[in-house]
Amino acid sequence: MSWARIMAPLSGGEGDKAVIAAAAKLAEPFGAELAGVYTPADVADVMPWMGEGFLGGVQTTALESLKEAAVAGERNARAAMAATPYAKAQFTALQTPVWAGLSAESRLSDVVVFNNDSARGRGPLAEAFQQMVADEQRPVLVARDGFAVGGPIAVAWDGGKEASRAARLAMPLLEKSKHVVILAAPKATSRSFDPHRLQAYYAARGVKADVDVLPDSGDAAPLLLYAASKAGAGILVAGAFGHPRLQEFIFGGTTRTLLSAEQPSLFLSH
Numbered sequence: 226m227s228w229a230r231i232m233a234p235l236s237g238g239e240g241d242k243a244v245i246a247a248a249a250k251l252a253e254p255f256g257a258e259l260a261g262v263y264t265p266a267d268v269a270d271v272m273p274w275m276g277e278g279f280l281g282g283v284q285t286t287a288l289e290s291l292k293e294a295a296v297a298g299e300r301n302a303r304a305a306m307a308a309t310p311y312a313k314a315q316f317t318a319l320q321t322p323v324w325a326g327l328s329a330e331s332r333l334s335d336v337v338v339f340n341n342d343s344a345r346g347r348g349p350l351a352e353a354f355q356q357m358v359a360d361e362q363r364p365v366l367v368a369r370d371g372f373a374v375g376g377p378i379a380v381a382w383d384g385g386k387e388a389s390r391a392a393r394l395a396m397p398l399l400e401k402s403k404h405v406v407i408l409a410a411p412k413a414t415s416r417s418f419d420p421h422r423l424q425a426y427y428a429a430r431g432v433k434a435d436v437d438v439l440p441d442s443g444d445a446a447p448l449l450l451y452a453a454s455k456a457g458a459g460i461l462v463a464g465a466f467g468h469p470r471l472q473e474f475i476f477g478g479t480t481r482t483l484l485s486a487e488q489p490s491l492f493l494s495h
Contacts, residue, residue, distance in 0.1 A: 227255050227257075227397055228251075228252075228255045228257045228336060229257050229258065229335060230257055230258045230260055230334045230335055231248050231251050231252040231257050231258070231259050231260065231334065231335065231336050231338060232248075232260045232262055232330060232331060232334035232336070232337045232338065233245055233247075233259065233260065233261050233262065233337075233338045234262050234264045234327065234337065234338075234339065234343075234350050234353050234357075235261050235262060235263045235264065235302040235305065236263075236264065236265075236298065236302070236348065236349040236350050237263060237265070237297065237298020237299060237300075237301040237302045238298070238301070238348070238349065240340050240343075240348065241261075241301070241302055241305040242305050242308070243340055243368070244338055244339065244340050244368065245259070245305055245306060245309050245314075246309070247338055247340075247366070247368030247372050248261075248338040249309055249310075249311035249314070250368075250372060250373060250374060251338060251366060251368075251374060252311065252313065253311065254374050254375070254401050255397065256313070257313070257335070258313050258314075258315060259309070259313060259314040259315070260315050260317065260330065260334060261302065261305075261306040261314065261315070261316045261317070262317045262318075262319060262330050263298065263299050263302040263303070263316070263317065263318040263319060264319055264323060264327055264349075264350060264353055265294075265295040265298055265299065265319065265323060266291060266294070266295065267321050267322060267323040267324065299318045302318070303316055303318070317330065327353060327356065327357075328356070328360075328361055331357055331361050331363045332361065332363075334363070335364070335397075336363075336364050336365065336366055336492075337357045337363050337364070337365045337366070338365070338368055339353075339354050339357075339365055339366070339367055339368070340367070340368060340369075341367065341369060344365075344367040344484050344491070345484055345485065358465050358493060358494075358495050359465075359495055362494070362495045363494075364391070364394045364395070364492065364493070365465075365492075365494075366490065366491070366492050366493075367484065367490060367491040367493065368490050369487065369488055369489065369490045369491075370488075371488075371490075372459065372460075372490045373459060374401050375403060376402065376403065376404075376457075376458075376459040376460070377403065377404040377405070377406070377456055377457045377458045377459065378395075378398065378399055378402045378404070378405050378406075378458055378459070378460045378461075378462060379405075379406050379407075379408050379452065379453040379456050379461045379462065379489075380395065380399070380405065380406070380407050380408065380423070380434070380461075380462040380463075381408050381445075381449045381453075381461060381462065381463040381464070382407055382408065382409055382418070382420055382423050383409065383410070383411075383414050383416055383418055383445075383464075384416055384417070384418025384419075384422075385416060385418075385464060386464070387464025387465060387494065387495055388463065388464035389423075389464070390464065390494045390495075391462050391463055391464045391465070391492065391493060391494035392423055392426075392462060394492075394494050395492050395494075396430065396432070398460070398462075398492060399432050399434075399462075400431070400432060402432075404435075404456075404457075405427065405432055405433070405435070406434065406435045406436070406437050406452075406456045407420050407423055407424055407427075407434050407435070407436045407437065408437050408439065408448075408449050408452045408456075409436065409437070409438050409439065410438075410439040410441070410445045410448045410449065411438065411439075412439075412440065412441060413441070413442055413443060413444065413445035413448060414445065420436045420438065421436060424436050437452055437456065439452055444479070444482070445479050446479040446482030446483055446486075447482070449461065449463070449479075449483070450482075450483070450486050453489055454488070454489070458489055459489050459490060460489055460490045460491070460492055461483070461489050461490070461491055461492070462491075462492045463479075463480075463483060463491065463492070463493055464493070464494060465480045465493040465494060465495045480493070
């Protein structure tokens with residue numbers, strides 16, 4: 226298995242440089258295209274609350290400011306892409322309707338790369354992160370400090386649909402890893418599963434993986450984070466939003482805890 230297109234949504238802000246660098250690190254081992262996609266605020270999303278058929282001085286000024294910000298942001302994002310030394314880099318600037326364009330770009334990409342701020346609901350691309358993971362169900366990489374391809378990777382698995390999908394979609398990344406460990410916390414879930422089934426799945430595809438069964442009960446997220454750190458994993462593969470999104474927002478959920486952590490980088494799929 227391989228990846229051919231790595232997508233990096235860009236906001237035109239300072240965070241773009243780190244996202245592009247991480248996307249290049251992910252793309253390079255596969256010789257994949259790095260697609261930088263400028264994702265501005267959409268004027269069409271602002272129009273409804275301004276009142277149908279009426280644009281006063283304040284509204285007109287706000288629209289003009291939004292358009293000017295989009296132009297400046299595109300210029301910054303384009304410059305950040307131009308500065309990357311990665312040869313197979315392409316730049317796209319989305320136009321209204323922005324969200325439809327972002328969805329279309331993601332559907333033809335293998336992985337979408339974000340930084341911590343977007344994944345934690347901060348900054349101009351926070352909504353884009355939610356859209357990619359929960360609505361489009363695209364695999365995403367939350368790249369954190371020190372992200373690299375080839376080091377140890379931990380795979381969180383509970384036999385569920387989301388975790389299993391993430392475990393399968395991460396195969397190209399696992400094939401590049403020098404050490405893969407499957408993390409299972411059976412006492413932290415009501416689901417019955419055998420982590421050695423996933424180990425056999427990987428072995429049949431040429432990936433050797435160890436299994437670490439975590440003995441403790443309680444919240445799974447801290448257990449997984451501790452075990453991943455103990456294994457020296459720079460990336461944790463996990464399912465995202467296993468419960469309805471509203472329920473996860475209200476009660477926290479494993480996904481939210483993983484996103485709040487500082488390390489490791491996350492490969493998520495819903």
